[in-house]
Amino acid sequence: MKIIIPKIFKSIYTFYYDGFANMKTGKTLWLLIAVKLFIMFAILKWLFFPNVLQEKFQTDKQRSAYILQQLTKDK
Amino acid sequence: MEHSDLLVDWSRAQFALTALYHWIFVPLTLGLTFIVAIMESIYVKTGDQKWKTTTKYWMGLLAINFAIGLATGIIMEFEFGTNWSNYSWIVGDIFGAPLAIEGLMAFFMESTFFAVMFFGWNKVSKKMHLTSTWLVAIGSNLSALWILLANGWMQHPVGMHFNPDTARNEMENFWEVIFNPNGVSKFLHTVSSGYVLASLFVLGISAWYLLKKRDIQFARRSILVAASFGLLSSLYLVTTGDESAHQVALTQPMKLASMEGLYDGEKRAGIVAVGLLNESKKIGDDTESFLFSFEIPGALSFLGYHDMNAFVPGIDDLVYGNKEHNIISISDKMLQGKLALKALREYKDYKKEHNMPAATKALKVFEANQKYMGYGYLKNPKDAVPDVSLSFYSFHTMVGLGTWFILLFILALYYVMTNEIEKKKWLLYLAVATIPLGYVAQECGWITAEVGRQPWAIQDMLPVGMATSNVAATSVMITFWLFAVLFTALLIAEAKIMLKQIKIGPEGD
Numbered sequence: 001m002k003i004i005i006p007k008i009f010k011s012i013y014t015f016y017y018d019g020f021a022n023m024k025t026g027k028t029l030w031l032l033i034a035v036k037l038f039i040m041f042a043i044l045k046w047l048f049f050p051n052v053l054q055e056k057f058q059t060d061k062q063r064s065a066y067i068l069q070q071l072t073k074d075k
Numbered sequence: 076m077e078h079s080d081l082l083v084d085w086s087r088a089q090f091a092l093t094a095l096y097h098w099i100f101v102p103l104t105l106g107l108t109f110i111v112a113i114m115e116s117i118y119v120k121t122g123d124q125k126w127k128t129t130t131k132y133w134m135g136l137l138a139i140n141f142a143i144g145l146a147t148g149i150i151m152e153f154e155f156g157t158n159w160s161n162y163s164w165i166v167g168d169i170f171g172a173p174l175a176i177e178g179l180m181a182f183f184m185e186s187t188f189f190a191v192m193f194f195g196w197n198k199v200s201k202k203m204h205l206t207s208t209w210l211v212a213i214g215s216n217l218s219a220l221w222i223l224l225a226n227g228w229m230q231h232p233v234g235m236h237f238n239p240d241t242a243r244n245e246m247e248n249f250w251e252v253i254f255n256p257n258g259v260s261k262f263l264h265t266v267s268s269g270y271v272l273a274s275l276f277v278l279g280i281s282a283w284y285l286l287k288k289r290d291i292q293f294a295r296r297s298i299l300v301a302a303s304f305g306l307l308s309s310l311y312l313v314t315t316g317d318e319s320a321h322q323v324a325l326t327q328p329m330k331l332a333s334m335e336g337l338y339d340g341e342k343r344a345g346i347v348a349v350g351l352l353n354e355s356k357k358i359g360d361d362t363e364s365f366l367f368s369f370e371i372p373g374a375l376s377f378l379g380y381h382d383m384n385a386f387v388p389g390i391d392d393l394v395y396g397n398k399e400h401n402i403i404s405i406s407d408k409m410l411q412g413k414l415a416l417k418a419l420r421e422y423k424d425y426k427k428e429h430n431m432p433a434a435t436k437a438l439k440v441f442e443a444n445q446k447y448m449g450y451g452y453l454k455n456p457k458d459a460v461p462d463v464s465l466s467f468y469s470f471h472t473m474v475g476l477g478t479w480f481i482l483l484f485i486l487a488l489y490y491v492m493t494n495e496i497e498k499k500k501w502l503l504y505l506a507v508a509t510i511p512l513g514y515v516a517q518e519c520g521w522i523t524a525e526v527g528r529q530p531w532a533i534q535d536m537l538p539v540g541m542a543t544s545n546v547a548a549t550s551v552m553i554t555f556w557l558f559a560v561l562f563t564a565l566l567i568a569e570a571k572i573m574l575k576q577i578k579i580g581p582e583g584d
Contacts, residue, residue, distance in 0.1 A: 015195075019190065022194075025138075025576060032568060033146075036565065039561060040153075045153055048553070049157045050156070050157060051156035052160040054156070060241070064164075064240065067165065068423055071242060072423060
């Protein structure tokens with residue numbers, strides 16, 4: 001048992017390492033994925049997309065009260 | 076235009092933009108995973124290396140599409156939290172479970188077996204590899220299940236209870252949400268449309284190879300699989316479309332009437348096969364709805380209610396009511412909705428004052444009128460009518476293109492089986508030209524579904540005007556253009572990488 005577990009991990013590591021190393025178009029795709037995720041999470045989400053209710057209120061009770069007020073206010 | 080109208084319009088435009096771009100990538104993945112699984116199954120069964128080459132080539136294009144489309148849907152989650160926070164709060168408990176399952180399923184199933192599918196050639200056994208490919212196909216389709224069930228719930232909310240203390244919908248019956256007929260039919264119709272799109276994609280690219288007189292055998296093999304799978308999927312798509320229309324008739328009659336430009340309800344209502352809407356037609360007037368139209372008698376009654384003689388309510392019946400057919404007018408629903416909102420307000424105020432008997436009484440009034448709560452926010456009964464032109468033309472474009480796809484698959488299958496496909500250049504050109512039409516049909520399907528249910532974010536419960544956050548319209552406008560640039564860049568990247576791979580061909584990379 002002591003030998004099997006590291007061997008499995010080593011096999012998994014080699015499997016992924018070889019897979020990534022032998023990629024051709026895949027390397028471009030991974031770069032594209034990384035850039036895209038960076039733009040989405042580090043720029044767009046952080047700068048432009050706050051969770052309005054999470055940021056504005058501390059508790060769910062406050063959030064409920066706010067939404068109820070929004071739902072029932074006279075328009 | 077008022078600030079609130081501007082905000083709602085930009086929020087809707089932004090969501091539409093992200094959803095429509097996201098849906099460029101998703102259906103191809105849903106269908107192409109099954110096509111490569113079928114191709115690989117033939118390889119494993121026959122041991123023919125040419126099928127392995129064929130499988131690997133289409134798998135490569137699948138990888139490009141998957142990578143570029145990856146996470147484009149997450150932007151919609153951002154928008155829920157920022158632009159649609161009222162909506163997110165109100166539906167939170169309903170969406171939480173299905174989306175959590177989707178996230179876990181997508182992460183574990185797809186990412187694990189995707190790796191085996193792409194990196195595992197010659198490293199795992201043929202059968203293990205084939206199993207992984209099938210699991211990727213099943214997993215990616217099951218991921219779509221959860222989000223489509225959530226959408227189905229918005230179109231027909233079931234299995235939940237609105238809690239007036241928390242202003243949230245709370246799940247009462249998980250299985251009712253899972254087996255919501257609207258959600259199930261939406262899932263089946265949507266994923267099968269993805270199979271059709273992927274078949275058109277494989278067919279069109281293979282036709283291009285034949286026109287270029289290169290990779291002939293590879294192209295013929297691919298066309299055989301694409302045309303067979305495409306034809307079966309198209310026929311299945313017709314049955315799922317029939318069920319979707321039936322569900323729409325039962326739960327969203329206004330959407331059905333808009334899809335068909337039907338203003339005056341009738342028994343034995345026909346489907347407009349071809350028609351041009353009269354743009355000067357107004358709700359409630361006597362003007363003709365169409366400048367010209369060719370109808371199939373009784374078909375709409377059959378499609379909607381599975382009865383050729385059934386009465387299909389028109390827009391005027393639904394707006395002004397129809398006593399003969401027990402249809403309540405929008406004005407009456409608005410009155411009930413206003414009563415519900417007033418009672419909810421009173422309930423909240425009495426509770427704050429600890430006047431529990433009065434609060435209980437107000438709650439009873441709310442519960443009695445809650446069914447039409449959303450109508451209380453409408454200013455005019457005509458606000459309950461969606462954009463008829465957009466609903467009608469997008470629906471008919473989708474159906475028209477779907478009919479063409481069936482014919483195309485039949486012709487391609489026939490000529491590839493009679494070894495004449497290379498000689499039919501007109502068919503090959505049509506197959507190439509049909510690739511973008513597949514995408515047009517996809518987007519038209521979503522426009523029909525989403526525009527047709529307006530003004531509702533949640534059917535009869537929450538109009539889009541109440542679903543938005545109190546944020547600046549200009550900030551939504553700015554992020555709209557940011558997304559337009561980002562998604563267009565992604566689309567150009569996909570097209571460039573994809574075209575490069577197509578030019579290299581199956582014997583290349």
